[in-house]
Amino acid sequence: MRTIAEVQAANKIYKSGDTQITALDTTTLEIKTGELMLIIGPSGSGKTTLLSLLGCVIYPTSGKIIINGIDTNTLNASKMARLRLENIGFVFQSFNLIAPLTAIENVMFPLKLLGVGNSEANKRALAALERVSMADKRKNLPRELSGGQQQRVSIARALVTNPPILLCDEPTASLDTKSVGVVMDELVQLSKQDKAVVIVTHDYRLKEYANKTVEVENGKVSMNASFLH
Numbered sequence: 001m002r003t004i005a006e007v008q009a010a011n012k013i014y015k016s017g018d019t020q021i022t023a024l025d026t027t028t029l030e031i032k033t034g035e036l037m038l039i040i041g042p043s044g045s046g047k048t049t050l051l052s053l054l055g056c057v058i059y060p061t062s063g064k065i066i067i068n069g070i071d072t073n074t075l076n077a078s079k080m081a082r083l084r085l086e087n088i089g090f091v092f093q094s095f096n097l098i099a100p101l102t103a104i105e106n107v108m109f110p111l112k113l114l115g116v117g118n119s120e121a122n123k124r125a126l127a128a129l130e131r132v133s134m135a136d137k138r139k140n141l142p143r144e145l146s147g148g149q150q151q152r153v154s155i156a157r158a159l160v161t162n163p164p165i166l167l168c169d170e171p172t173a174s175l176d177t178k179s180v181g182v183v184m185d186e187l188v189q190l191s192k193q194d195k196a197v198v199i200v201t202h203d204y205r206l207k208e209y210a211n212k213t214v215e216v217e218n219g220k221v222s223m224n225a226s227f228l229h
């Protein structure tokens with residue numbers, strides 16, 4: 001276990017005209033590999049904002065985000081994109097698979113962005129699909145897969161670059177109970193293989209899978225550590 005990401009007294013304030021919205025109040029927390037952290041809170045509380053800060057998608061208004069020892073405030077947009085590509089895998093609520101690409105082409109996509117050659121990318125994408133038991137569906141288009149299967153392909157895409165951090169925004173929102181179990185078991189396994197897995201959700205049932213739970217309400221974060229694994 002090591003600290004892979006830190007939020008150091010960071011906040012996010014959006015201004016439009018005369019009004020200001022504190023999407024996330026001043027927050028300090030550490031993300032460690034080997035742990036699955038749940039970020040729970042009602043709609044509009046600031047969960048996606050926190051995940052976007054951790055994911056190097058936005059800069060904090062004040063404070064720092066440190067990813068793998070690097071302060072994101074010191075990076076321009078293109079260096080930030082590189083840091084994101086090398087350190088972070090994203091899993092979204094709506095899968096975000098590219099519709100005209102097959103499962104394996106979707107998983108190969110981040111490797112292409114990293115400049116990995118075709119045959120190597122194919123090999124690694126297949127291994128990632130095998131991890132989530134989706135190799136047999138590698139030639140299917142997203143619309144030919146069930147919700148749970150699409151979510152597993154999107155997990156394969158997130159882990160194919162072997163990033164130390166996996167960020168998931170409502171990864172189980174559109175799934176039935178059985179698929180929730182399959183997807184969450186997979187994410188727990190990944191956390192045990194020395195990855196930091198962070199999951200944003202409304203769903204309190206996911207608490208049983210987490211090492212730590214962070215509650216967000218009205219932009220304010222409170223820690224509720226529970227060590228179950």
Ligand SMILES: Nc1ncnc2c1ncn2[C@@H]1O[C@H](COP(=O)(O)OP(=O)(O)OP(=O)(O)O)[C@@H](O)[C@H]1O
Binds near residue numbers: 014
């Ligand atoms: N780009 C933006 N510009 C202005 N306000 C924003 C922006 N992004 C988020 N907000 C505001 O910040 C607050 C927190 O938003 P956020 O998306 O983090 O909530 P959330 O907890 O993810 O909600 P949900 O569960 O509905 O996804 C909300 O009041 C939202 O309207």
Ligand SMILES: [Mg+2]
Binds near residue numbers: 047048049
């Ligand atoms: Mg959100």
